[in-house]
Amino acid sequence: MEKYILALDQGTTSSRAIIFNKSGKIISLKQQEFNQIFPKPGWVEHNPAEIWLSQLTTAKLAMSAANITSENVAAIGITNQRETTVVWDKKTGIPIYNAIVWQDRRTSDIIDNLKQQGLTDIFKHKTGLVLDAYFSGTKLKWILDHVPQSRELAKQGKLAFGTIDTWIIWNLTNKRNHVTDESNASRTLLFNIHTGKWDDELLEILDIPKEILPQIVPSSGIIGEASSGLFGSRIPIAGIAGDQQAATFGNMCIKPGMVKNTYGTGCFLLMNTGEQALESNNNLITTIGWNVNNQRSYCLEGSVFIGGAVTQWIRDGLEFIHDSSEIEKLATSVPDNGGVVFVPAFAGLGAPYWDQYARGSILGLTRGTNKAHITRAALESIAFQVADIVEAMQNDSKVQLNTLRVDGGACKNNFLMQFQADILNTTVERPECLELTALGAAYLAGLAVGFWNSTAELELISTVERRFEPQMKDSMRKELLESWHEGIRRSRHWEKTDER
Numbered sequence: 001m002e003k004y005i006l007a008l009d010q011g012t013t014s015s016r017a018i019i020f021n022k023s024g025k026i027i028s029l030k031q032q033e034f035n036q037i038f039p040k041p042g043w044v045e046h047n048p049a050e051i052w053l054s055q056l057t058t059a060k061l062a063m064s065a066a067n068i069t070s071e072n073v074a075a076i077g078i079t080n081q082r083e084t085t086v087v088w089d090k091k092t093g094i095p096i097y098n099a100i101v102w103q104d105r106r107t108s109d110i111i112d113n114l115k116q117q118g119l120t121d122i123f124k125h126k127t128g129l130v131l132d133a134y135f136s137g138t139k140l141k142w143i144l145d146h147v148p149q150s151r152e153l154a155k156q157g158k159l160a161f162g163t164i165d166t167w168i169i170w171n172l173t174n175k176r177n178h179v180t181d182e183s184n185a186s187r188t189l190l191f192n193i194h195t196g197k198w199d200d201e202l203l204e205i206l207d208i209p210k211e212i213l214p215q216i217v218p219s220s221g222i223i224g225e226a227s228s229g230l231f232g233s234r235i236p237i238a239g240i241a242g243d244q245q246a247a248t249f250g251n252m253c254i255k256p257g258m259v260k261n262t263y264g265t266g267c268f269l270l271m272n273t274g275e276q277a278l279e280s281n282n283n284l285i286t287t288i289g290w291n292v293n294n295q296r297s298y299c300l301e302g303s304v305f306i307g308g309a310v311t312q313w314i315r316d317g318l319e320f321i322h323d324s325s326e327i328e329k330l331a332t333s334v335p336d337n338g339g340v341v342f343v344p345a346f347a348g349l350g351a352p353y354w355d356q357y358a359r360g361s362i363l364g365l366t367r368g369t370n371k372a373h374i375t376r377a378a379l380e381s382i383a384f385q386v387a388d389i390v391e392a393m394q395n396d397s398k399v400q401l402n403t404l405r406v407d408g409g410a411c412k413n414n415f416l417m418q419f420q421a422d423i424l425n426t427t428v429e430r431p432e433c434l435e436l437t438a439l440g441a442a443y444l445a446g447l448a449v450g451f452w453n454s455t456a457e458l459e460l461i462s463t464v465e466r467r468f469e470p471q472m473k474d475s476m477r478k479e480l481l482e483s484w485h486e487g488i489r490r491s492r493h494w495e496k497t498d499e500r
Contacts, residue, residue, distance in 0.1 A: 003074040005446045006063070006235070007438035010055050010080040010164050011243065012101065012265045017058035018438040019066045022451065024461040026435060028065040030058040037098060042105035042347070045098035048086045051164065052171045056230065063231070070231035075222075076172070077239030077445030079246035079437050080164035082187045085139035087150065087212070088167070090160050093175060096147050099164070100139040103266075103305065103347050107138035108356050114138075119205060126192045126199055128277060128286030130354050134303070136163060137189030141206045154212040161212040163187070165240050169224060172237060177224035180214045182296065183245040186288040191216075193277055193288050196296065219245075219290035220444040239445030243437045244268040245289045248299060250440030251405045251431065252462045254455055259393070259401055261386055262437065263410035266350070267307035269389045270299040271397060282392035283352040290444065300396060302351035302389030306344040306360075308410040310378045313346070320371045328413050331376040338373035339364040341487035342381045345494075350385075352392040353488070357495035363487050382410065383420040384484040390424055403427045407436035414468075422472035423480065432463040 004027060009016040014034065019027040032054040037045040063069070083102035088095040100106070111131050114123070120131050129135055140161050144151040153159050162170065166180045185191040185198075190208065192199040198213050217223040219241050225234040241249060244262055248270045251260040256274035261267055270289070277286050277298045289297040306313075311324050321327055345358040362374060390401055404426060411417055411430055421428040433439055446452045 001072060003451065004066070004068060004072055005075055005077060005442040005451060006059060006073045007077045007079065007442040007445070008055055008059060008168060009243070009435070009438040009441065010051060010078070010168055012081045012103070015051065015054040015058050016438065017055070017062040018435055018442070019062050019068070020439065020442045024433065024439060024458070026433065028062045029435070030061040030065065032058050040106075044101040044104045046084065046101055048088070048095045048099045048167055051099065052168065055168055056171075060231075070233045070235050073231070073235045074451045075236045075238040075445040075449045076226055077441030077443070078165050078168055078237065079241055079243050079441035080168065080184070082163060082184055082242035082244070083134055083136045083139070084164050085136045085143070085161070086164065086167045087140065087143050087159055087161050090158055090175070093171070096150055096159065097143050100142065102134055104139065105133050105347060105356060107133040107142050110138045110141060111356070114205070123189060123202065124279070126194070126202060127189055128186065128193045128279070129189055130283060130285060132354055133356055134350070135187055135189045137202070137206050137208070140208055144208065151207070151209065154209040157211040159212050160214070162214050165242070166214045169237060169240070172226045172230065173224045174227040174229065178214045179217045179223055181217055181219045181240040182288045182291045183219055183242045184240070185216055187242060193286065193298070218292065218294070220292040220448045222448055236449060238448035239441050239443070241290055241441060241444055244270055244301065245287070245299065246440030246444070247407050247437040248272065248289055248440065249443055250436030250438070251407060252455070252459050253405060254297075257397070257399045258405070260405040260407065263307055263382065263406065263408035263416070265307065265309045267304035267382060267386055269302045269386060269393065271393050271399070273298045273300055273397065278396060280392070280396045282395050283354055284389070284392050284396060285351070292444070292447065300393055302392060304382070304385040304389070305347045305350045307382050307385070308408065310344045310381060311410065313344070314375055314378055318371070318374075320375055327375060327379065328415050330372050331379050332415050334372040334376060337377040337380060338369055339366065340369055340373045340377040341483050342374065342377035343487045343491040344378065344381050345491050349488070349492070351389050353492065355492050358492045359494040361487065361491045363490060364483070379413065379416050380419055382416060383423050384481070386420060387423050387481070401426050403429055405429050405431070407431060407434055409434070417468045418471070421468040421470045423477060425470045425477065427470075428468040429464050430466045430468070432465040
């Protein structure tokens, strides 16, 4: 009987399920979008029940499309939007509040307060993270502060906290397993990346009861089984990693110095630093990549909050295009950006700026500007933001980037990939399989059950579809970057008038 790996890829705007064969090829893929909830400006929520239902539905549809049963599935690998936070009742399994999404900025005041108390360095040294509303810890604190009796229930062990991997596994295992892996735990502001444990001092600072936290398990290893009631028979759950760590593993950036960028809703650049937790001096974060065979791999990471999401805004907000696939044609209908600079700081700026009060801006408009110029500048903004992180990463690691490995939906855009190679002055490699987040989760699960024997075997099945080589003149690159950085300067601290 032929065996396959089922990867569950729970993202920010949709849930996907992908069946991979032993060659790492996609046998079937199903995707289902779910609602984005915006209760107030800067607030972003999801319905956890809708997330679970969409993920379960896609899993069943993918198996049906591949004409396979649970008997054919060697293991399930799970990858997920990372910092999104859910709290639910352990007895009923019902969330006590909507999931607060990683993009949500409601805890900015909590972050400001922690900074004013001089706690920045404590969090940085222990968690590798900067203090920002992006991460899970302050979202969890907000829920416990605002939902009546929730903190008391948490102390009594009646509530469960989790990132989306934890929520999916809880439901997959019919409430048997309340777990997360180190890659997801390292995004919470509550986890010590050096000891591999929840940190009592940080929990006390944020007033979070330890009883609410999930158990830490390896990224690759059998941690439970999907209930037979879901798929007909039990299936081992054997791989977990946050989406960007999974994409790094899927891109086979498994040696120190290797770098990948995922062009998703946001952009996420990770450099493997091996067994060394390299502390950044340039506002990047240190994160755990994965823990496989009791060996922890660390990464330097820079996050762009609005990457591919700018395409959605061009489509839905400005209505310049009807379908996201049309954006490349519109952007290349003009020879250049016409002097337009687009800073998509809709949710503040991530690395290396970490300015939660920055806001989006379009600069350099003239009477001759049209929608093609703005669209081109929007795509260019993705590459500019990545370039800022690469510069910070090179300064931290003292390693010069030779090749950038890419994945994610927006890397299908040839204009964007060529512009990225040009603005970085380095080679960009696009793989044959662009679903590397799901593939990374599949790899982690497959290694745990012997579906694949080693990472050396995985490297052999990884193939590059196209390489983009830099073609831009140095003078043009310098001019474009100078304009971009001027745009950044003018967009910063917008929400705080006293800092303008």
